[in-house]
Amino acid sequence: MEIKKIIWNWKVLFLLFFLLISLLAIKPNPFAKGVVVTKISEGSSVQLQGIKTGEIILEFNKQKITNLDDYSKVINELSKEESKIEIVTNKNNYIFLNSGNLGINVKSVEKSNIQKGLDLAGGTRVLLEPVSDKEISDQDITNLIQILKTRLDVYGLSDLTIAETKDLFGNKYISVEISGASEEEVQELIAKQGKFEAKIGDEVVFRGEKEDVRRVCKDDGTCSGVRDCYKVDGGYNCKFEFAITLSNDAAKRHAEITKKLDVNVSGQGSNYLDKKLDLFLDSSLVDSLLISEDLKGRETTDIAVSGPGFGNSEAEALEDSIKNMNKLQTILMVGSLPLDVNIVKMDTISPVLGSEFIKNIIQVCLIAILSVVLVVGIRYRNVKIIIPMIITLLSEIFIILGFAAFIKWRLDLVAIAGIIASVGTGVDDQIIITDEVSGKEKAVYNWKEKIKRAFFIILVAYFATVAAMLPLMWAGAGLLKGFAITTIVGVTSGVFVTRPAFSVMIENLLK
Amino acid sequence: MEEKQSKFWDFYNKNYKKLLIIPMIVLILSIVLIYNFYRVNGDIIHKEVSLKGGITVTVYYKERIDVNELNNFLIERFNNADVNTRLLSSLGTSEVTGFIIETSDIKPDELKKALEEKLSIKLNDKNYSIEEVGSSLGESFYKEMLYAVLFAFLFMALVVFITFRLFVPSFAIVLCAFSDIVTTLAIVDLIGLRIGTSGIAAFLMLIGYSIDTDILLTTRVLKRKEGSVIDRFRGAFKTGLTLSIATIIALSVAFIFTNSIVLKQIFLIIVIGLIADIFYTWVQNGCMLYWYAMKKEHGN
Numbered sequence: 088m089e090i091k092k093i094i095w096n097w098k099v100l101f102l103l104f105f106l107l108i109s110l111l112a113i114k115p116n117p118f119a120k121g122v123v124v125t126k127i128s129e130g131s132s133v134q135l136q137g138i139k140t141g142e143i144i145l146e147f148n149k150q151k152i153t154n155l156d157d158y159s160k161v162i163n164e165l166s167k168e169e170s171k172i173e174i175v176t177n178k179n180n181y182i183f184l185n186s187g188n189l190g191i192n193v194k195s196v197e198k199s200n201i202q203k204g205l206d207l208a209g210g211t212r213v214l215l216e217p218v219s220d221k222e223i224s225d226q227d228i229t230n231l232i233q234i235l236k237t238r239l240d241v242y243g244l245s246d247l248t249i250a251e252t253k254d255l256f257g258n259k260y261i262s263v264e265i266s267g268a269s270e271e272e273v274q275e276l277i278a279k280q281g282k283f284e285a286k287i288g289d290e291v292v293f294r295g296e297k298e299d300v301r302r303v304c305k306d307d308g309t310c311s312g313v314r315d316c317y318k319v320d321g322g323y324n325c326k327f328e329f330a331i332t333l334s335n336d337a338a339k340r341h342a343e344i345t346k347k348l349d350v351n352v353s354g355q356g357s358n359y360l361d362k363k364l365d366l367f368l369d370s371s372l373v374d375s376l377l378i379s380e381d382l383k384g385r386e387t388t389d390i391a392v393s394g395p396g397f398g399n400s401e402a403e404a405l406e407d408s409i410k411n412m413n414k415l416q417t418i419l420m421v422g423s424l425p426l427d428v429n430i431v432k433m434d435t436i437s438p439v440l441g442s443e444f445i446k447n448i449i450q451v452c453l454i455a456i457l458s459v460v461l462v463v464g465i466r467y468r469n470v471k472i473i474i475p476m477i478i479t480l481l482s483e484i485f486i487i488l489g490f491a492a493f494i495k496w497r498l499d500l501v502a503i504a505g506i507i508a509s510v511g512t513g514v515d516d517q518i519i520i521t522d523e524v525s526g527k528e529k530a531v532y533n534w535k536e537k538i539k540r541a542f543f544i545i546l547v548a549y550f551a552t553v554a555a556m557l558p559l560m561w562a563g564a565g566l567l568k569g570f571a572i573t574t575i576v577g578v579t580s581g582v583f584v585t586r587p588a589f590s591v592m593i594e595n596l597l598k
Numbered sequence: 599m600e601e602k603q604s605k606f607w608d609f610y611n612k613n614y615k616k617l618l619i620i621p622m623i624v625l626i627l628s629i630v631l632i633y634n635f636y637r638v639n640g641d642i643i644h645k646e647v648s649l650k651g652g653i654t655v656t657v658y659y660k661e662r663i664d665v666n667e668l669n670n671f672l673i674e675r676f677n678n679a680d681v682n683t684r685l686l687s688s689l690g691t692s693e694v695t696g697f698i699i700e701t702s703d704i705k706p707d708e709l710k711k712a713l714e715e716k717l718s719i720k721l722n723d724k725n726y727s728i729e730e731v732g733s734s735l736g737e738s739f740y741k742e743m744l745y746a747v748l749f750a751f752l753f754m755a756l757v758v759f760i761t762f763r764l765f766v767p768s769f770a771i772v773l774c775a776f777s778d779i780v781t782t783l784a785i786v787d788l789i790g791l792r793i794g795t796s797g798i799a800a801f802l803m804l805i806g807y808s809i810d811t812d813i814l815l816t817t818r819v820l821k822r823k824e825g826s827v828i829d830r831f832r833g834a835f836k837t838g839l840t841l842s843i844a845t846i847i848a849l850s851v852a853f854i855f856t857n858s859i860v861l862k863q864i865f866l867i868i869v870i871g872l873i874a875d876i877f878y879t880w881v882q883n884g885c886m887l888y889w890y891a892m893k894k895e896h897g898n
Contacts, residue, residue: 206860209723214735216735254738254742255742255745255746256738256742258738429732430730430732431731431732431734431735432729432730432731432732432735433728433729433730434727434728434729434730435723435727435728435729436656436727436729437656437658437723437724437725437726437727438723438724439658439724439725440656440658440727443695443857444857444858447855447856447857447858448856448858448861450855451851451852451855451856451861452852454851454852454855455848455849455851455852456848458847458848458851459844459847459848461847462840462843462844462847462848463840463844466840500796500858500860500861501796501799501860501864503861504796504799504800504860504861504864504865505799507849507852507861507865508803508807508864508868511807511845511848511849511868512806512807512810514841514844514845514848515807515810515841515844515845518837518840518841518844519814519837519841522833522836522837522840540817540822543817543821544813544814544817547757547758547761547813547817548806548809548810548813548814550757550761551753551754551757551758551805551806551809551813552805552806554750554753554754554756554757555750555751555753555754555802555803555805555806556750556802556803556806557749557750557753558745558746558747558749558750558753558802559746559750559799559802562742562743562745562746566739566795567795567796567798567799570796570799574803
């Protein structure tokens with residue numbers, strides 16, 4: 088009887104409605120299997136097979152892949168020799184031959200829409216401060232973000248968020264979060280302004296901008312790749328090379344400048360001009376290219392750009408030069424940043440710790456709820472109070488998670504702290520409600536009045552808490568925004584949704 | 599039990615004016631302590647890397663190492679650098695999962711190299727996390743966080759004054775929150791806890807928690823008419839104590855069992871603050887409010 092009465096109360100229906108919405112937002116899928124491809128290396132056989140990022144690998148060499156562990160197990164068992172690989176993804180089946188590193192990065196498949204922040208999922212977070220002598224406009228920042236995004240995308244990193252943040256003093260920052268990228272890669276890709284210059288002597292032939300560089304050959308083995316590897320002192324050296332097409336203006340400049348140069352006669356058949364074409368990236372020399380005699384004074388639009396890669400072993404040198412090539416191609420294709428940027432904060436978190444944190448957090452939440460139940464149980468000794476309380480606490484957590492999933496907020500550790508803190512205020516409010524309605528003055532006031540009185544206290548405390556949290560939305564370049572958001576959402580949904588429903592449950596159960 | 603309780607409230611009833619001296623002394627003592635800390639250390643808190651710039655490195659290393667030895671090794675190797683090394687262990691078991699190093703004086707690459715040599719392992723993105731904060735950013739974070747606390751406090755005070763529209767009770771609530779923060783800060787300094795951005799978030803949260811009980815008390819005592827002032831006071835005390843204890847126990851348990859230093863810091867600060875809050879709410883705010891209510895009721 089009581090149950091029926093409770094469920095058909097509009098406050099409880101309101102709560103159920105929110106729970107349903109949260110469930111839809113979270114969309115839990117605990118039985119999801121497989122691993123998601125996050126990055127595919129340049130020139131790998133996997134790339135040639137046409138596997139794309141975002142595909143879910145379900146089977147590898149006839150072995151079922153349910154999680155990351157399964158995947159690393161089969162990868163570790165792969166032989167270094169050329170061998171047959173069979174991959175079944177959610178899109179297609181692939182069978183091919185491969186030797187050495189497969190060149191594929193994966194992550195575990197998402198089991199819900201709840202997005203994990205950097206410190207729970209692993210990855211790299213960078214806070215950039217644009218630097219300029221002039222006033223930095225919003226347009227500058229928008230352009231900067233656009234170019235950074237394109238750069239990272241062209242490079243092959245797609246699982247990322249870039250956003251502008253401001254602090255309390257109005258300083259502008261850009262925060263970049265990337266999962267599954269190494270610190271070094273990110274540093275090179277985003278903190279480099281990417282001012283590319285090709286010079287002969289002091290004269291600039293062309294710059295890495297759209298006006299000068301019309302086309303860059305990328306991902307095409309016929310005009311781009313690592314050409315040569317050899318042993319040097321202390322390791323190996325590889326050389327990459329790729330073709331670019333210059334604009335007519337740049338080609339004219341090339342002709343003008345080379346016209347003035349002399350020819351060095353080497354006596355070995357091929358003669359070169361007496362000055363080299365020096366390639367600079369952000370003012371440091373990448374490579375110096377010999378210019379062959381027949382290019383003297385010619386308007387050529389086809390130029391080969393090259394550069395080195397080093398490593399302790401040949402494989403390392405090869406990998407390094409592919410990485411360098413990819414970076415240079417990316418910069419030439421996308422152009423330089425409109426502003427110089429400084430890395431003011433850089434975090435690289437290993438994914439290993441993240442999964443331990445999550446396990447731990449769930450345990451901690453359960454233990455904390457249990458201890459609240461214990462205290463409340465000792466004080467009231469009444470199941471009719473304890474059960475609604477547990478339902479309310481769990482609902483509050485669920486609604487916060489639902490909201491976070493809905494606005495695609497990445498939950499990090501401080502956001503979790505915010506959840507626990509706001510649920511803590513929930514306990515406070517429930518005790519206030521319980522005491523208010525079960526007090527000695529039962530006879531004096533009716534239920535409605537009692538609940539109203541409880542909610543007066545709750546609302547004042549609510550407004551004070553929200554007011555105290557507001558500065559955090561902006562302070563510290565938004566690094567604590569997660570804490571502020573989960574706390575504000577938690578106490579708001581608590582005060583307006585779950586705690587009113589709690590009062591209904593209590594009212595009907597205790598009456 | 600009931601007898602004892604009455605005696606307690608009789609005492610309260612008779613001595614509330616004198617009792618008020620105790621929290622005032624504690625508050626002054628806390629301020630002196632913080633001032634002294636400021637004189638010695640040049641700041642009111644021990645700042646973590648996130649507020650002063652530097653690096654935090656986490657290494658996942660299952661073998662038990664001597665943290666002190668490692669710390670001394672690093673200090674020696676980098677010419678008396680300011681290094682702070684802690685062990686990282688997992689929940690329930692004493693199993694070591696790794697260690698955390700904080701420093702403002704060592705470059706990330708050099709530290710990594712030194713660790714690789716010392717432990718003879720290779721550090722990569724599977725077993726190694728690094729967080730780096732530029733020193734100018736750290737400083738500006740710190741400044742901003744102080745502003746955030748200040749704003750938060752003012753906003754809260756505004757809400758309280760608008761709600762109650764009575765100077766003395768509102769002032770008592772705001773003073774209580776202020777005393778609570780100051781004493782918590784003094785205790786945090788005393789136990790040598792380092793504070794980062796998340797620690798400051800905890801102080802902000804504390805503002806919210808701290809006034810919960812004060813608002814409960816003030817509402818019950820001033821806005822209700824049934825029973826005597828002391829009866830309403832007792833009722834509020836029972837409710838307030840229950841909710842403080844529930845929160846303190848829940849957060850203490852969370853503090854003990856969490857393996858994240860970020861969460862540990864937040865929970866510890868709130869727990870210290872809540873304990874201080876029990877004292878300030880029921881002695882400082884309580885006595886002031888009681889005084890005010892008695893005066894209003896009896897006109898003396």
